[in-house]
Amino acid sequence: MSTSLQTLAQLVGGIVGGGIRVVDLTVPLEPATPVIQLPPPFANSKAFALQEISRYDERGPAWYWNNIECGEHTGTHFDAPIHWVTGKDYANNATHNIPVDRFIGPACVIDVAAKAKADPDFLLTREVVEEWESRHGRIPAHAWVLIRTDWSQRKGAAAYLNAGADGSHTPGFDPKCVPFLAKERDILGVGVETVGTDAGQAYRFDPTFPCHTIMHGSNKFGLASLTNLDQLPPVGAVVFAPPLKIVNGSGSPLRVLALVPA
Numbered sequence: 001m002s003t004s005l006q007t008l009a010q011l012v013g014g015i016v017g018g019g020i021r022v023v024d025l026t027v028p029l030e031p032a033t034p035v036i037q038l039p040p041p042f043a044n045s046k047a048f049a050l051q052e053i054s055r056y057d058e059r060g061p062a063w064y065w066n067n068i069e070c071g072e073h074t075g076t077h078f079d080a081p082i083h084w085v086t087g088k089d090y091a092n093n094a095t096h097n098i099p100v101d102r103f104i105g106p107a108c109v110i111d112v113a114a115k116a117k118a119d120p121d122f123l124l125t126r127e128v129v130e131e132w133e134s135r136h137g138r139i140p141a142h143a144w145v146l147i148r149t150d151w152s153q154r155k156g157a158a159a160y161l162n163a164g165a166d167g168s169h170t171p172g173f174d175p176k177c178v179p180f181l182a183k184e185r186d187i188l189g190v191g192v193e194t195v196g197t198d199a200g201q202a203y204r205f206d207p208t209f210p211c212h213t214i215m216h217g218s219n220k221f222g223l224a225s226l227t228n229l230d231q232l233p234p235v236g237a238v239v240f241a242p243p244l245k246i247v248n249g250s251g252s253p254l255r256v257l258a259l260v261p262a
């Protein structure tokens with residue numbers, strides 16, 4: 001057997017035999033799923049909706065199916081580089097033409113849950129990432145960097161979006177941390193438990209929305225509204241995050257799975 005054939009056989013054996021755990025990093029997609037809310041004058045995205053076509057009835061006696069409606073950036077979803085003006089001119093920057101090997105990578109999970117619990121406006125700094133690297137090793141190229149905040153454990157849209165008169169208060173990235181991850185570590189992208197990859201207050205930052213501006217400006221991706229990051233080790237898991245193949249899509253809801261060594 002060739003080495004790659006053996007590797008794949010061992011992978012399947014681990015998944016079927018139980019040596020490898022498959023963890024679902026996806027939130028349920030339903031009308032109550034929180035969607036980012038932009039202030040006027042900006043346009044907003046639709047919430048998720050199911051419209052029944054038939055359910056074993058006169059409209060279709062033996063079959064059940066629905067139409068679905070939602071924005072691309074609803075629930076657990078993928079942000080493509082074309083989502084942001086800084087990423088609009090890259091080749092292969094939309095959901096249908098990104099090379100598919102870039103959807104799969106090792107996961108580096110940075111646990112800042114205690115800090116985010118103490119301060120909803122907590123920002124991940126380069127220093128915190130470097131401290132993580134001193135314990136777990138350098139973040140490799142082509143990695144998904146997932147930020148565990150336990151924010152997905154908040155119940156209901158109000159607590160999850162945590163909006164005040166001055167906008168949302170949710171954790172995110174310090175502006176200086178983003179070029180470090182994108183350019184000095186050459187990651188695939190970042191994944192977060194909040195409704196978007198930027199902090200709730202990031203409209204005030206310089207640059208505004210630094211994670212979107214710099215990640216997508218570096219041809220990198222985002223994964224938003226992840227959950228179950230508390231079930232992942234700091235290193236060793238592999239994440240699969242392929243968006244729907246929407247032609248010229250800026251992102252899409254997706255199912256994110258992690259393979260975790262038992």
Ligand code: MN
Nearest residue numbers: 073079224251
């Ligand atoms: Mn998004």
